Amino acid sequence: MSDKAIGIGLIGLGTVGGGVGKLLTEQANLFAQRLGRPVELRRVLVRTQDLAAAKASKLVPAALLTDDAEDFFKQDTAIVVELAGGVNPMRQFVSRALESGRHVVTANKSLLAKHGPELFALARKHNVSIAFEASCAGGIPIIYTLQFSLLSNRVHGLYGILNGTCNYILTQMTRHNQPYDTALDAAQKLGYAEADPTLDVSGADAAQKLSILASLAFGTRIVGEQVPCEGIDKLELADIGFGKEMGYDVKLLGIAERGDDGKVSVGVRPCFLRADDLLADVTGPFNAISVLSDALGHSLYYGAGAGRMPTASAVVSDILNIASGWYPQAFAQLRLTPDLHEPAALLPAEQLVSRFYLRVNAMDLPGTMAQVTTALAEHEISISAVMQHERNEGQHVPVVVITHEVAQGDLNAAMAKIAGLDCIAGRPVVIRIVDLPH
Numbered sequence: 001m002s003d004k005a006i007g008i009g010l011i012g013l014g015t016v017g018g019g020v021g022k023l024l025t026e027q028a029n030l031f032a033q034r035l036g037r038p039v040e041l042r043r044v045l046v047r048t049q050d051l052a053a054a055k056a057s058k059l060v061p062a063a064l065l066t067d068d069a070e071d072f073f074k075q076d077t078a079i080v081v082e083l084a085g086g087v088n089p090m091r092q093f094v095s096r097a098l099e100s101g102r103h104v105v106t107a108n109k110s111l112l113a114k115h116g117p118e119l120f121a122l123a124r125k126h127n128v129s130i131a132f133e134a135s136c137a138g139g140i141p142i143i144y145t146l147q148f149s150l151l152s153n154r155v156h157g158l159y160g161i162l163n164g165t166c167n168y169i170l171t172q173m174t175r176h177n178q179p180y181d182t183a184l185d186a187a188q189k190l191g192y193a194e195a196d197p198t199l200d201v202s203g204a205d206a207a208q209k210l211s212i213l214a215s216l217a218f219g220t221r222i223v224g225e226q227v228p229c230e231g232i233d234k235l236e237l238a239d240i241g242f243g244k245e246m247g248y249d250v251k252l253l254g255i256a257e258r259g260d261d262g263k264v265s266v267g268v269r270p271c272f273l274r275a276d277d278l279l280a281d282v283t284g285p286f287n288a289i290s291v292l293s294d295a296l297g298h299s300l301y302y303g304a305g306a307g308r309m310p311t312a313s314a315v316v317s318d319i320l321n322i323a324s325g326w327y328p329q330a331f332a333q334l335r336l337t338p339d340l341h342e343p344a345a346l347l348p349a350e351q352l353v354s355r356f357y358l359r360v361n362a363m364d365l366p367g368t369m370a371q372v373t374t375a376l377a378e379h380e381i382s383i384s385a386v387m388q389h390e391r392n393e394g395q396h397v398p399v400v401v402i403t404h405e406v407a408q409g410d411l412n413a414a415m416a417k418i419a420g421l422d423c424i425a426g427r428p429v430v431i432r433i434v435d436l437p438h
Helices: 015-026 028-035 048-057 069-074 090-099 109-125 142-149 164-176 180-189 204-218 237-245 308-324 326-333 368-378 408-419
Strands: 006-011 039-045 079-082 103-106 155-161 248-258 264-274 286-293 297-304 353-363 383-387 396-403 424-434
Touching: 006 015, 006 069, 006 090, 015 028, 015 039, 015 308, 028 039, 028 308, 039 069, 039 308, 069 090, 079 090, 079 308, 090 103, 090 109, 103 109, 103 308, 109 204, 109 326, 142 204, 142 286, 155 204, 164 180, 164 237, 164 248, 164 286, 204 248, 204 264, 237 248, 237 353, 237 396, 237 424, 248 424, 308 326, 353 368, 353 408, 368 383, 368 396, 368 408, 408 424
Parallel strands: 006 039, 006 079, 079 103, 264 424
Antiparallel strands: 155 248, 155 286, 248 264, 286 297, 353 396, 353 424, 383 396
16 A cells, blocks of 8 residues: 555535545545555635634644635645535636646536536646536436446436425425425425525526536536526426326426437426336435436436535545546546537427426316317317316316327417417416336
């Protein structure tokens, strides 16, 4: 075993950073045994306003802590681990690390979704690497799987529950009949949701992750802002209940699919799944990603999508993979990252073909359904099923329609016409139905 330790610099000592410090300290002997040389944490950079709290936490020795970036970058470190999050100043810090010949490990999905191609290219220019397993789905090894385990496969589709906060809220709504606001409050009290949950519940967090995963899966370049997203904050218990009666469960899904023509469809939105699908059984704050590829077929990856130790597990594994030497060599030799690929040919949203759940509040009078079905027929939308519970003549009642496959653009046009009918109250509800491969 070599006595020369591999120096690590850590940026950020929050939830995940504390877990990384804990693992590097408690498992130091195990890691040294596996690598043949020790791994040593040499400096931790935190914000000035966080310095006192970081020292009081005793997560790492106080002597390792600094709020001075110059002091941090003067240390003898081979790997910089960025866990502070956000785009700025982390973009500058990561760039500086790469330009100084240091490898980078990051869990920063926001940074990679916006500037990933630029940073990967910078790493390549300076003969170093970026490892980013913890940026998507916490401790689930989905980045490794797409890059290496499925290297022999052509991936056709990704279907992911990529946000644990949303999945917990939806579990409370579907399994316990809690309204959205009540379920969100419970998530915040348990620490699953931030005080401002917008990034999670809007679907934006999942969209950032999906852009990273889809770029790897399809060998193309997709940035976060190219992924349309729709959140869960407008979902109603009525639609969840109607869907359940028809054999469906609802999940916030990040979906990326590649057609035979090479065009890629990406998006994040609440979707109905068959209740017997494996993804429908993913409950609470867990994540799961279903991958469809040509050789392996359908495979599913499940686990803790967030949390101190699950995410730290992915971060430290990245550190060890870089320290072992094999990962930098693979990063340099294999054409896997989006800086080496052309921008994706994205399928326009209106050309997406799927089945859909529709709910309209229709006047319970003779001829009302004829007007609705006529509007659908005019756009060549065929009906698979119709459900109406109440009969309350002269009043508005909910009517649920399940369509056969239809282009999103045609459906939007039909819904606009239906919304304008005198016999319809309010805006129609549209939820995509996803038939996952088995």
